[in-house]
Amino acid sequence: MTNMSRDVLHTLSSTSIEKCMSCGRCSASCPVADEMNIMPHQFVALLKRREVEKLMESNTLWKCLSCFACIERCPRGVEPAKIVEASRLAVIRQQGESHISADEIPKYLESESDLPQQLLVSAFRKYRG
Amino acid sequence: MSVGEFKPLVVAFCCNWCSYAGADLAGTSRLQYPAEVKIIKVPCSCRVNPLFVLRAFQKGADGVIICGCHPGDCHYSTGNYYTRRRITLLYSMLDYLGIEKGRTHLEWVSAAEGVKFATVMNKFVEQVYELGENRRLEDWRCKS
Amino acid sequence: MKRIGVFVCHCGTNIAATVDVVKVVEAAKLEPGVVHAAEYPYLCSEAGQNMIIKAVDEFGLTGVVVSACSPRMHETTFRKAAAKAGLNPFMVEISNIREQCSWIHKDSKDGTEKSIILTRAAIAKVHLNEPLHPGESKVTKRALVIGGGIAGIQTALDIAEAGFPVDIVESTPSIGGKMAQLDKTFPTLDCSACILTPKMVDAAAHENITLHTYSEIEKVEGFVGDFTITIRKKARYVDMKNCTGCGLCYEKCPVKKAPSEFEQGLIKRTAIYTPFAQAVPNVPVIDKTQCIKLKTGKCGLCEKVCTPKAIVFDQQDELITEKYGAVIIATGYDQISLEKFGEYSYNSPDVITGLEFERLTNAAGPTGGDLIRLSDKKKPRSVTFIQCIGSRDTSKRGKPYCSKICCMYTAKHAMLIRDKYPQIEVNVFYIDVRTPGKNFDEFYRRSAEEYGVNYIKGQVGKIIDQGEFLTLQSVDMLGGKRMDLQTDLVVLATAIEPVKSVRIIASMLTASIDTNNFMTEAHPKLKPVESPTAGVFLSGVCQGPKDIPETVAQAGATAAKVIGLLVKDKLMTNPCTAESNEKFCNGCSACTKVCPYGAIAYDDGIVHVNKALCQGCGACAVTCPSGAMDLQGFSNRQLMAEVDAICR
């Protein structure tokens, strides 16, 4: 994990984090920022300082809803959501196992919880290596 | 021509008020673009005569690019409107005669667009690289 | 036979770092016609120029090539040096081996080889240069200022003080511009009207200044020293001579539907109105889209009450054509529109911009100066300012630049609130507070430290108007937590941009303008107040965001430049003009049709070029099939010689 240098993440997220002027609008716009231990603007700042381990262990990877509000509001075109997504993919691929397994899905389907299938499909895409 | 790896020669006609200033801005911002590009300063893009474009190809150029002010920004108010028509017809004729389209280009670059100038030059030289040496519009006497 | 001297500059290390200057000199020596070649660390320096002057005498040079920085930097310097040595200045050619070679090619071999080629091209061109002598054209000793804000007024006053007549053209009914709308001005907090109105009155009273308010530029012809400009004075429907400014008419006017532009639309204004009390000229204007009389022929109340009978319903637009030597663009700015920034719900009455806040707190403003929420007219318990709305934004929605003045005026607003209503809590969301001027940072720190303004490093993602209060979904980056701050009134520090009409004025004057609609200056450091188009000068925000102190300082600089031009009796005209060779001219007069300046006249089989009008663009030289029409300084042979030298 440690040698996951910034460049790998940089290419994965295909966005240049140098553009960030740390204005904080991404975190301000993020609906789940308060539940994240590393807020989007901190995520980008830490990535700039290559402290990749903190990012990997943060719960931000799993809290992020990919609603892309941060991308929409960022005045400098930094696209924080893509960085989070890249880090999440890196974690999933790294550990070889995923955050959600196939056999968990049926229980969501039958139970009375009216989870929309689309949510399950996208969760499956996001959380499996 | 130097033997071995082919190095294209690109002649750029830049208008003094906008694109030449854009080139200078690219310089002050230290934006790299290939040394194959050589710039000739003309008062306005409307000063570029098709004779000069053909002359450049005859004498050994592999690509010719003309830069001028954005329509509406011309220092002489209507200069680049004429350039636009003349050069469209010239490029259309060259294409009609089978000359590769990639050898000629026209770009509007304002004095504030140093970045655009560098990107355009990089892209154009690369395009000329792919086309290789200018064979279809060459004068063999100027080559040996 | 041509005797050419080549001088290659090191420019310290700017050139020497990636170009082997000695090799360039050696290569230049081999060129035909070159009798002397030398290099020098700083050719543009006194010593460098003297070296050239000495060489001209010593080697009897007839042509000089300087391989150094861009001709746009020091062409005039080297031409003056040559002139000192008795050589015609137009026998000097510059080859640009810095901006267009050493700075952009890391590989020294490429850089050197290219410098040799560019020098060779300049040598080939000098071989064909002929001595050119600038012509002369007269200077009309009158200036035109477009825009009546503080920039226009100050420039006009300074020019008028020097004894030259100045016309100010202002599109709104009164001069004063944005500054008239402000309450206090930073950093000294003196009342904006108190320092502006005296200048407005001086401008109106000054015998050298004529005001054309409620007017626009219709047409521009000519060029530096000899502009012929037509001004359209829009019909005010009020006779300016006998109106006394008593104000009876706009008191009686029954129509009060149009939002007052001056009050940023916070209140409505009558059909016949003056923008604000201290308007100069204090003559009302009838808005023909509102006035019932003009629309349907009924009413006419204002005419009845007007004792001096100044109301003229059938007044027509008036076209005035005047000759000017110089034109100053001082068109000022507007705040950008916020319709693309839905997240700040600017449509809510309690979310206002900085200018609207100025009107709210202004004693002459719609609320007589007391700060209230526009929704329920109650006094706000807390006011929150948000910085950089639309500024420093590279997405298509906003402006990539910093608008420069917002941090200071927000600190001013915050300080004024805390001073007048100590119980109101004031927050400011900022990215970084930029207060670099003299006494500026002290001013900002006083507002934070002495007046307890709560500066929060962070931004607002979304504003939700919940009736009694507004919720700001925001983040406190230093505290590292998201916040949903509740406040009663939000003031957005909105980005500023040049007025939309400046693009039309720029194209009329063929002055270059950049993609953000700011006028491009001839050189950011060497010529900041002139446009590259000779005779066109820039004053105020039209050239770039700036505050009032800078604007007034720049206005003075612009005036100085204009005075420098108007004081001359005649101007040296550009000698690189077109010339027709009568032997080869077919008389087809295609050239007369493409000349933007109408400088070519056809008579009896051949054409003649009026050297005073010709600006040397070269359109005619290319239209002429037989090549009879050629351009001095950039002739067909010279340009082809450059092409040959480059391709050799």
Place this chain on the structure above:
Amino acid sequence: MQELMKAKAQEMLSNGSVTRVLAWKKGDFETNPEPAFFTKHVDDMVYNQYCATNLSNFMVGVEKEEGKTLVFLKPCDTFSFNQLLKENRISRDKAYIIGVGCEGVKVIDEMQETGALLEKCNVCTKIKHMVYDELIGEDVTRRVTDDPLTRFKDIEAIEKMDAGERFAFWQGEFSKCIRCNACRNACPPCGCKKCVFDNDNYDTAQKANVTTFEEQMFHIIRAYHVAGRCTDCGECTRVCPQDIPLHLLNRKFIKDINALYGEFQAGADIETLGPLTDFNIDQDAEPSIVYDRG
């Protein structure tokens, strides 16, 4: 029609209203009449389907001579007359124009008819005289096609080829060129007093096509100089001894101008600005259109 013309010519010559008559004189073969000036009698004047020359071109020569000239112009020649008028090379009051009908001009090879008509006659849409004082026999003018686009068919054929084929095609055609300048001298708008190719003053003088480049250069620049001024009168193709289809070059410019800047027929009138001395700020296409249109 010929008799009517001769009678009119003789009448105007004798009553002195014109000093000379510009028409065709009988050649030593039935098929090779030559353009000629008649000053006294018009006995051996002829007009038939072998009279190909565009007489407007000769009016430039007599512009300086005093007295009026009676000239017989076919419908397509009148466009050239207008074009020369627009460029002050001739003056309207020095010419008395009789528009004559035209049944198409026959192609002659070795003094024999080949049975075909000139290329321009097969696509002719110029059936109305643009400028004239009088008309004789204009109703015989044959109407070939109403579709003005037939004349662009061959050009479209070439445009459909790929770049390599186009280059080979034109290389073949240009290599035939012997630089006899007949195309230049027969072309009414291409009548500079001193052509750039004859003029060493501008370092562009070029007497022979020494290399393939100079072949291309001559024809590109010649077509470019008459772009927007060429009335498509077909003289260049007719006079070329090497049968190079030169009209395909000039007509390509006409096709481009019509497509990009709106229908324009040079010589239709003497007021409208030529396409290359005019512009349209917002509608003019960008040069990159050449690359995008495939």
Place this chain on the structure above:
Amino acid sequence: MYKIDKDNLPELFKFLTKNGTDVFAPVRKGNQVNFESFTDEVASTLDLDTLKTVRSPKDFVLPQVEHLFDATIENKQIKLETSPLADKPYVIFGVRPCDVKGIEVLDNVYLKDPVDKFYQARRAQGVIISLACTNPQQTCFCKSFNIDAANPQGDIAIWLINDSLNWKSLTDKGANLTTQVKHLLQESSDIDEVEACQKDIQLKIDALPYSRGLPLDKFTPDKLLEIFNDARWDELSKACIACGTCTFICPTCQCYDVKDYDAGKKVKRYRCWDSCMYSDFTLMAHGNSRNTQKERFRQRYMHKLVYHPDKHHGEFSCVGCGRCVNKCPSSLNIVKVIKSFEVDN
């Protein structure tokens, strides 16, 4: 006298090309027949029936462009390098009798001293195989210049009679070419077949419109001034548009201009055809001695009919091939000029 079948001509040409001799023969391309280098691709388009090629064989002995020398400059030192002389033998097949005479006229100019060594080298390498004109055209008037179309000159004469070629070598150059290809030829002795063909040609020539003899006797050197100042030149030259067509396709026009071309690294001096019809022909330091088209037009015909015969024992510089009659844009030509002098005024 030898015979060879028309169909195995290509084989003969291939044989010659194999051992180092270029072969040029009339080949049809589109509606034009010109001498082209004979290769397999063009074999099928060999055309011996069309009477005249568009460009005369002058091209082979006096090409439109001929490089003379290159000048280069090294550190301000100038170096000259003359172009190599022609050294490859070649054969021009199917040259008509008028063109053969045309080349002879050029020989009389370029091979007299001072001999033009470029021309001489080209001429020495060339073998001319002439072909009798079995069907002369309307525009021919070679008879007026006493050229016998029935028995062509050159190095080898050929009569094409129903698909077989009667081959007779006339000069030693012709002889040793014949020995070279002897194995492909068959001996033949039926002379009468050839004579019949010759009589037939002479009959056809006499029937041509121009053959009743042009008044060439009017053009004698002593009448030079009289012809020069004749008023008819005005009218004759009015329709001339000063293009160079007639001079460039004429087999006997022999004027050239010397030009330099700056190719950047070197300067190349070359000579190229010039036309007396051009405005810058004989452009001297002071200007041009012939300013009007009438003077230039007159110069061309005076040179062909008066000046050239004056210097070459009465040999006219025209061979009556009729190319100018066919190609002049204004239908002017030498025949009309000669005829117009028939009646002295």
